[in-house]
Amino acid sequence: MKYFQTPPLNPSFPPSIIGYRYQSPCYKNCELCIFIRDIPLINLNGEFRYFTTILETPHQPYKSIEDSSRKHCFAIQTENVYNLTLSATNEEGSSPDYTAILPKPSELGRDLNGLYGERQNPSSDVIKFSWNTENSEERDMNVTLLYCLSTSCSEGSIIEHTEFVKSGDNSFNLTLSRNLMYKYALKYSFGSLESGISDWICIFTEGRVPDIPEITLIDKTSSSLTFKLNRECKENYGFVNEVMFEYRSKNDGETWKNETFQSYSNNDVFKLEDLDSHVEYEIVVTAITKKKLQTKSSIVYKEVTNENIPETPPTNITALNLTSTSVIIDFSETEYPNGRIISHEISLAKKNKNDNEWSKIKVFRYNLNDSYILDELEGYTNYSVKVRSINAKGESPWSKTFYFFTAMRAAEQLSHGQVTLEDDNDDSSIAVVKWQEPSIKNGIIFYYNVTLRGKDFNLTDQVTNRVSSIALDCTKKLVNVKAYITTVNRDLNGVEYVSKESQPSNSSDFCIPDTSKILLIIFLVCGIVAVILLIIGVSCFRKYFKKWFRPFKYEEKTPPAAELQVIEKHYEECSKTTISDDNDKINTDQTRSNNEQSFVLLDSIVEKASILHSYQTDCK
Structure with missing residues (x-):
């Protein structure tokens, strides 16, 4: 028969834990020990070397231990939640991972919070210790009572008493001495798992009234006040199971409200809610035992809630x-x-x-x-x-x-540039004033006062629109005239509100003659006079014109006798003296017989006739 050995493989199954234990008591920092279950040889698939345990949290780097022992211990913080990863390693490799989420150490001891002790009957020394079961483990477990006298409760004087409690039970009995104040707490364990210690509680074996309650404010908002009860153990006083708060505010007057809270531990807080913001409250506290023995606080607490945003408008x-x-x-x-x-x-x-x-x-x-x-x-x-x-x-x-x-008042004063003054295009005796409406009227504009003002000149007119044409009495020339506007508002009662006089408009001149027309008239008059003078000049100096334009050769002309007589007759009527002198010359000339003298005489007659005709015209 031949023997052979199969090659090693990775471990086929992951390891698991038997349990874990926190150091007790466990405060801010404590120690966690992991207990690892043995792995059967068949699952190792080779020669075992070590276990690897890893703890990690979202807020801290992971911690790991590689060791062949079945107990791995870590230093941890109580408020963190740790993820556990566990694996086994042989010469070939590692097994699949075993993972688990470990509860907070601070939460383990709370499973037995709410415990209390009471006497079974007045003549008995047996005290029944019980606790809340809402969050406790649904399994058989060992419950340990730690107790001592409140006057001498040091580490060496604490007595431990352990009872085995079946699943579903929440109490056990213990005989204690009478007429003593005890301080006690509980913890539990199952397998290798052990919880932390619950809150310490005081009990007087005779069960008397509670001490005068004292409260401390630990938080406040605009709508709530949160208190904590001082549970300092004192002799001869019973354990408090209920706390009743009576409170009122100045808004409530004499009306007191009350609210009762169950209380079993030092960690219990009492929150008064739905309060008014920034209001002072008077508070009275009453401590009550399970047998309804009670004591009211000796003082009235006064606290003011915080401010909040105003709830309603004015x-x-x-x-x-x-x-x-x-x-x-x-x-x-x-x-x-x-x-x-x-x-x-x-x-x-x-x-x-x-x-x-x-x-x-x-x-x-x-x-x-x-x-x-x-x-x-x-x-x-x-x-x-x-x-x-x-x-x-x-x-x-x-x-x-x-x-x-708002009430009516005078309109806003018009400023520079809002009033303009110009003359009419066809007539310089008409002033045209234009202005803008006030930007702030302050009422209903009833009319405008338009004032034209210049040197030795002042004229005012009332108008309802914003354009005014004013006819001027042009007895003299008006120079450097400016316009001013005042706005008049009138209310229903007939009261008028007159604005300040506007800033002056641009200046202008009026009643100035039209020089072009005057020049035209002068030109026409001069033309007429020139024509008349021309006619007179032509009439008076006609003989000179004829002389200038007379031909170089004269033709002999003998005027008819009848014509000569007429000429002589008219000539005598106009100027007898002149005519008589001329006739003497004519008569003298007529005696000349030669032809040369005849021509001279004829020429003289013609000349005289022309002069005579000129005189005749002047006489007419």
Whole structure:
């Protein structure tokens, strides 16, 4: 027969733990020991070497131990939750991992919290110790009672008494001496698992009334107060099972409220909820034993809750002393300030007259005051306000909107550039004034006063529109004339509000003659005079013209006798003296007989006739 050995393999099954134990008592730091179950040789698949145990938590680096022993111990912190990983290793490799989540050490001892002890009957020395079962292990276990006298409870004087308790039981009996104050606690174990120690509790074997209760404030908010009962062990006083709080606030008047809490340990806290913010409460505490023996606190505790945001907005908003420029806003403070109101905010808006829309102007913040004045308002304008209260925690909701209407007053003064002055294109005696409407009218404009003012000149007119044509009395030239506008508002009672006179318009000159027309008239008159003078000149100097244009050769002409007689007759009528002299010459000339003298005479006659005709025309 031949023998052979199969090659080694990885361990086929992971190891497991028998149990674990925390060092007792376990405070902030303690020791955790893991007890590992033996692995059968068939599952090793080779030569065993060591176990690997890893502890890790999300907040700390992992810790590991590689050891062949079945007990691995770690230093841990009580408030952490640890993940456990366990594996076995041979010469070939490692087994699959065994994983588990370990409970907090601080939670193990709490399974037996709520324990208490009581006498079975007045004549018996037997004390029944029991505890809450809501979170206890549903299994058989060993429960250990640790007790000592409250006056001498040191580490060496603590007595341990262990009872085996079946699953579902939550009590056992123990005989103690009478008329003594004991201090006791419990812990439990099953297998190698051992819990921490529960809270220490005091009990007087005779079961008397509790000590005067004392409480300590450990937390407060805007709606709650949280207290802790001082459970200091004192002789001759019974164990407290219930705590009753009676409390009232200034808002409640004489009405007291009460609330009762079950209490079994030093870790119990008592929270009064649904309280008003920033209100002082009076609190009275009553300690009660299981047999309903009670003691009331000797003092009235006073505590103030924290502030909170104001719950409701101010109410009853009214407008006082309303004028055209200011108003006093008054209101009632919020019913639930939830603290000390330190200021108020007022949101002001006005209604636009053009588009009928509301436009927000500003949010004013005021310190506490009896009233709030809003000034620099426009006259005859619809305004709205909202108010909210402010404390150290924040702002209340906005109040309902309140509307008010300011009184009428004079319109805003027109500034430079808003008034213009010019003359009519066809007539310099008409002044045309134009102006813009005031940006802030402060009421209903009834009419405008238009004033023209210059050197030694002042004229005022009333108009209803924003363009005015004023006829001027042009007895003299008006120079450097400027226009001024005042706006007149009138209310329903007939009261008028006159604005300040506007800034002056541009200057202009009026009643100036039209030089082009005058020049045209002068030109026409001069033309007519020139024509008349030309006619007269032509008539008077015709003989000179004829002489200048007479031909170089004269033809002999003998005027008819009849014509000569007519010429001589007219000539005599106009100027007898001149004619007589001329006739003498003519008669003398007629005596000449030669031809040369005849021509000279004829020429003289013609010349005289021309002169005579000229005189005739002048006489006519």
